[in-house]
Amino acid sequence: MTAPAVSISEQDADALGGDDSILMRQRRDHARLDAMMNRCLSEDLPPGELDAVWTDIVQLVFSHAFAEETVLWPLLRRVSPDGEELTRQVEAEHQAVNDLVARIERSPDDPRRAEWIRQAFALTRQDIRDEEDELLPRLRTAFDDRKLRRVGAAWEAVRTTAPTRPHPGVRRATRCGASRSAPSTGCGTSRRAAARPRAAPPWRQRVSPREARSSWRCGPPAGTAETTDHAAPRPRREPAYAASRNRLRRPAGRRPGRLLATGS
Helix, strand or coil: CCCCCCCHHHCCCCCCCCCCCHHHHHHHHHHHHHHHHHHHHCCCCCHHHHHHHHHHHHHHHHHHHHHHHHHHHHHHHHHCCCHHHHHHHHHHHHHHHHHHHHHHHHCCCCCCHHHHHHHHHHHHHHHHHHHHHHHHHHHHHHCCHHHHHHHHHHHHHHHHCCCCCCCCCCCCCCCCCCCCCCCCCCHHHHHHHHHCCCCCCHHHCCCCHHHHHHHHHHCCCCCCCCCCCCCCCCCCCCCHHHHHHHHHCCCCCCCHHHHHHHHC
16 A cells, blocks of 8 residues: 555644544544553553453444444545555454454453454554555545535444444455345345346236226125225315305295295
8 A cells, every 4th residue: 555645643633624524533533442452451450450441442443443334435435546445455454353353252261362352453553554544544635624524423423323342244344235233145135136026016007997897896806805095085165155155045935926926
């Protein structure tokens, strides 16, 4: 990889679009994660706090990576000619960390646990360097400050609801739009299902005149229940001028001529 611009680790908040931009949010998460990893590896950490620090690290790593793969990397693939290659490498690093953490949590008493934790931390630090030096500067080149802040808000919203545990059975680097939080059934299956012709709804199916006449005579087909989904027709409302005209009309048998004839 060759860096297209200055690393975001060497720029201030104004140059990165403000405190709410995606670049500053990323850099704060990276700094927090680095401090937590150093604390986890320190020799003066009390034994009772090791599990709590490890849990915080795992939650931050997976929510952070999930939001990147959901929000940032699709953007980078659109705005950068080499975005596909860059994001593929970073997603491979995410997958390696995912597999290591899953192995660590499956084997809490394994004597190799400490070595696996150091390997996971080394991969995480390499991932941070690649993102700050290679990927995120491309977003700074492509977007203005306002766009960076909007992307930052979307990334933060996804991160707060993202998975916080590894899933050893799910590959993170998917390319068919499947959710990374649930096992995928494969791209080919979904494409074949989408290409399969669907039956037309009942109200759009063609009915021959003969079938229509038989249905009027015999009612609904056998095995089906007659439904009353359609509302009853509303009574026709008489226009106002017709009602007033009827009120003014004289009743039958009360015409003046008949009254005179009856009186005589």
